[in-house]
Amino acid sequence: MVKHRSSSRYSSSARLFSIKAISVYLILIFAFTIWVFVFSSINIQTDDHQTQDHQQHQRRDPRKNLQKPNDNLDSQLWIPPFSYGLHPCVKPTPRYKEFVESDRYITVRSNGGLNQMRTGIADMVAVAHIMNATLVIPELDKRSFWRDSSVFSDIFDEEHFIESLERDVKVVKKLPKEVESLPRARKHFSSWASVGYYEEMRHLWKEYKVIHVAKSDSRLANNDLPIDVQRLRCRVLYRGLRFSPAIESLGQKLVERLKSRAGRFIALHLRYEKDMLAFTGCTYGLTDAESEELRVMRESTSHWKIKSINSTEQREEGLCPLTPKEVGIFLKGLGYPESTVIYIAAGEIYGGDDRLLELKSRFPNLVFKETLAGEEELKGFTGHATKTAALDYIISVESDVFVPSHSGNMARAVEGHRRFLGHRRTITPDRKGLVKLFNKVERGQIKEGAKFSNLVKTMHQDMQGAPRRRKGPAQGIKGRARFRTEEAFYENPYPECICSSKEHKEP
Structure with a gap:
């Protein structure tokens, strides 16, 4: 009788242990599943490490629903890479200092073809902002291989350019008459320059009211610039420089x-x-x-x-x-x-x-x-x-x-x-x-x-x-x-x- 009760207690303990073991196992499985989900959601696909399965890519891309059945084999040739919710952001941060009225001017001769001029103009808007200067509508290159006689307003929506940047820099179509005849500082700013470089260039304002920049391309560094300067460059290029x-x-x-x-x-x-x-x-x-x-x-x-x-x-x-x-x-x-x-x-x-x-x-x-x-x-x-x-x-x-x-x-x-x-x-x-x-x-x-x-x-x-x-x-x-x-x-x-x-x- 005693032996029977002992066997019964042993059997109960074994069942209890088994239930606890299963519970722990289920908790571990649940925790692992959560970890995998979180890791997958924050993982950003890159050009160097495209680890996501293509079928998973298709399931997540809403454009899959637009594909016809016979398009399945070649859809990978056309659909964009999955962007994981990344989106444009060009708004200034709370630390951004808006344009302050200035009686100093920067004139620019843009050099190169269309896209060299576009990126150069975006750089020069940022430079004018850093130096607290009014920017005169840039002169386009007429001496390149193509020798195009077009002026700014032939290529770009001039009024939109001026209005869209009014909080960033003042832009005028030409120099005021009272400063047209004044001597100008003719400057070839360094390539890939930092914000500090242009802050130092402010010393030119002690002697001149107009700075003429002979080249516009690659005037700013690619990296290590304040985020507000970078976003200003993007506002100019992707929002301000609209074609005519x-x-x-x-x-x-x-x-x-x-x-x-x-x-x-x-x-x-x-x-x-x-x-x-x-x-x-x-x-x-x-x-x-x-x-x-x-x-x-x-x-x-x-x-x-x-x-x-x-x-x-x-x-x-x-x-x-x-x-x-x-x-x-x-x-x-x-x-x-x-x-x-x-x-x-x-x-x-x-x-x-x-x-x-x-x-x-x-x-x-x-x-x-x-x-x-x-x-x-x-x-x-x-x-x-x-x-x-x-x-x-x-x-x-x-x-x-x-x-x-x-x-x-x-x-x-x-x-x-x-x-x-x-x-x-x-x-x-x-x-x-x-x-x-x-x-x-x-x-x-x-x-x-x-x-x-x-x-x-x-x-x-x-x-x-x-x-x-x-x-x-x-x-x-x-x-x-x-x-x-x-x-x-x-x-x-x-x-x-x-x-x-x-x-x-x-x-």
């Missing part, structure tokens, strides 16, 4: 026509123009006569510092624009079908239609401004490269996919704008890696096909425009030379002008 009504209107019409024609399209910034090839010294695939023409142009252009360039070395280092043929091979390797509509965002292609043949043989649906717009619509744009570049910019920003063949000013500006607007898909070719593959194709070591395509896709799986922080200077480089190796602020304005979902979302 005529350009905006036609640009949006062309976007609508492209979308109605194809539903979705690629904007290809095919930087295969005479000035770019001459500047970079890239002659691969050209005739001897064409190569000589570019050499003469480079050597006779006084402000281009490098005169002698080894074209083969330049190409192997990935410093040359992709040729039209190489772009065709690249896009086909990524998996884009032959029916894809490709808008060519570029000036006159060097070599004309003949040079485009091998791109067109792979992708026959090439579209140009001249085929989208009527002759009457383009009448005011003829002979004005800056205006036509503005059309290309609008279409490139609004495209489903943007692909630049070279990392120039427009490529960087468009990529930055697309990141700002929600990390729209931007595919940046690894030109150095691609040249190695192209050379193997040329030597017969590999053929265009499944194996080649897999290599291209693997090479570019982390180069699709997904969120990531701006890159700092290259390791091992010291002094001012390090600034040249930093990623441009306007190429990637994250984190200063792109905020997480935890912060208040701006309209």
Whole structure:
């Protein structure tokens, strides 16, 4: 009897222990599940570490519901990288000091093409704010390769520019008569300068009322600037520098026509123009006569510092624009079908239609401004490269996919704008890696096909425009030379002008 009661107590204790063990096990499982959920919710997808499963990506992206059943296989070619709730943020912080009325003026001569001038103007607005000066509407470059005679109001909405920045800096259309004849301090401000540098430059106001700036590009550092200065730069570039009504209107019409024609399209910034090839010294695939023409142009252009360039070395280092043929091979390797509509965002292609043949043989649906717009619509744009570049910019920003063949000013500006607007898909070719593959194709070591395509896709799986922080200077480089190796602020304005979902979302 005693033995029975002892066995019963033992059995009860065992059951109690088993229940406790199961409870602890369930608690641990629950805690682990919560931890995984929290970790996943705060994890930000980056270009360098895209660890999220593509199917999970599709489930979270609301655009999946817009995909047709037969689009499932190629949807990964078109949908933007998941942005995890990141959104534009350009509002000043509570510490921001608004503009104070000033009788000191800064005049500016903007240099370069459209996008070099745009980013330079944004820099100079910030400089005027730091130096507490009134900014005179900048003079646009008329001495560049394109020699465009357009003035500020031809390209930008001047009234909107002035009004949208009224809390940041006073902008006037011209110098007041009483200061027009006064001596000016002609200044070439240092490249990639800090706020401290411009605060020191205020000593010029002791002697002058007007400072003339000969160059506008790269006047401010990319990194280590106060957040309010960075956000001001973004307010100027993405809100203040709106194109003129005529350009905006036609640009949006062309976007609508492209979308109605194809539903979705690629904007290809095919930087295969005479000035770019001459500047970079890239002659691969050209005739001897064409190569000589570019050499003469480079050597006779006084402000281009490098005169002698080894074209083969330049190409192997990935410093040359992709040729039209190489772009065709690249896009086909990524998996884009032959029916894809490709808008060519570029000036006159060097070599004309003949040079485009091998791109067109792979992708026959090439579209140009001249085929989208009527002759009457383009009448005011003829002979004005800056205006036509503005059309290309609008279409490139609004495209489903943007692909630049070279990392120039427009490529960087468009990529930055697309990141700002929600990390729209931007595919940046690894030109150095691609040249190695192209050379193997040329030597017969590999053929265009499944194996080649897999290599291209693997090479570019982390180069699709997904969120990531701006890159700092290259390791091992010291002094001012390090600034040249930093990623441009306007190429990637994250984190200063792109905020997480935890912060208040701006309209």
